[in-house]
Amino acid sequence: MSTRVALVGVNGHGRWHLDNIARLAATGSVTLAAACDLAPVQADSGRILDALDAPLFTSYEKLLDATQPAVVVLVTPPATHLPLATQAMAAGADVLVEKPATVRLDELDTLIETAGRLGRLCQIGFQSSGSYAPERIAETFAAGTLGPLRQVYAAGAWSRPPAYFRRAPWAGRRFLNGAAVGDGALANPFAHALMNCLRIAGVTGEAVAGFETELYHANDIESDDTSSVRLRRDGLTVNLAVTLAADRLVEPYLVAAGEHGALRWQYTTDELWLDRDGTAIQDGTAIRVDLPPARDLLPDLLDARASGREPLCPPRHCRAFTALSERLLDGPEPAPIGASHLTGTDPVTVAGVTDLVVRAAAAGELFSEAGATWA
Incomplete structure (x- = not known):
């Protein structure tokens, strides 16, 4: 069954994640439910979104309300990771957060506590953790x-x-x-x-x-x-x-x-x-x-969702x-x-x-x- 994924942050390093999601979508393991960016996306990224029939939002809240993704991939500035991840988990999604998870230790501990309390999975995007x-x-x-x-x-x-x-x-x-x-x-x-x-x-x-x-x-x-x-x-x-x-x-x-x-x-x-x-x-x-x-961290998160195990790079690590x-x-x-x-x-x-x-x-x-x- 295909998992509905949302990508938040399409530009910059987000393009790598967009290409990766498109690759996984071709296998049928994921569907790109939507994407979000505050800035206009590059033309080639827009063509990928069109090919995947994925709407582009400029409002994160509207994306969550309208598409209800199962997994949210956050490729946003580090200071935004905690509030955006919290919103996604509160909406019922598991999250893959680009590294660093947070800048401050108390923020990281809040992220750990929130994921545990809401029963959600969180993977931090240290890609080499898949090696x-x-x-x-x-x-x-x-x-x-x-x-x-x-x-x-x-x-x-x-x-x-x-x-x-x-x-x-x-x-x-x-x-x-x-x-x-x-x-x-x-x-x-x-x-x-x-x-x-x-x-x-x-x-x-x-x-x-x-x-x-x-x-x-x-x-x-x-x-x-x-x-x-x-x-x-x-x-x-x-x-x-x-x-x-x-x-x-x-x-x-x-x-x-x-x-x-x-x-x-x-x-x-x-x-x-x-x-x-x-x-x-x-x-x-x-x-x-x-x-x-090496293991890809997004498929690893999907496997963790299916099996109930911990993902490779949880916040506590x-x-x-x-x-x-x-x-x-x-x-x-x-x-x-x-x-x-x-x-x-x-x-x-x-x-x-x-x-x-x-x-x-x-x-x-x-x-x-x-x-x-x-x-």
């Missing part, structure tokens, strides 16, 4: 093959033009009109890296404290675009180093390191590699670990991530990187930052400890 890689990593360390887990780290170096930070009113901002939005490198473009590090470290459901952070920006923005963070806990180091001002691009990757080797996961391509001696990744002799195809996001907002403002360290204007790059990111991540260091002259 089998974290399960394979956990199985490998449980078997003792690589010794005890000592460090989980991630690194990533992307380049974003100034237009990226103007893509929406909340882009590049920590606060907008008094509301927390937290659009920093760690909380948004590299959110999957952070979420997966915490997941593999086994600290997803806790409001973890004790994070050390160093936040900087090369671009003329309020939020961070070049960031390092570290958590030390029970002999395990969890740390990340990332930038959106790369002088050399490195796709984000995550490493789970033990005493006798490591596993490296490039989550954007869902490739997992086993490095038994600590040098195989560099010299090209690492062993590729076979993974089943996001508490540690949200605790850190809140720490980033409430801590010191990101510091500007001096102009003498920058080159270019579109995009802006930080000289030597990619090597720094890779080195700091592997060493479990913050930027200031890894030799950044601007930190």
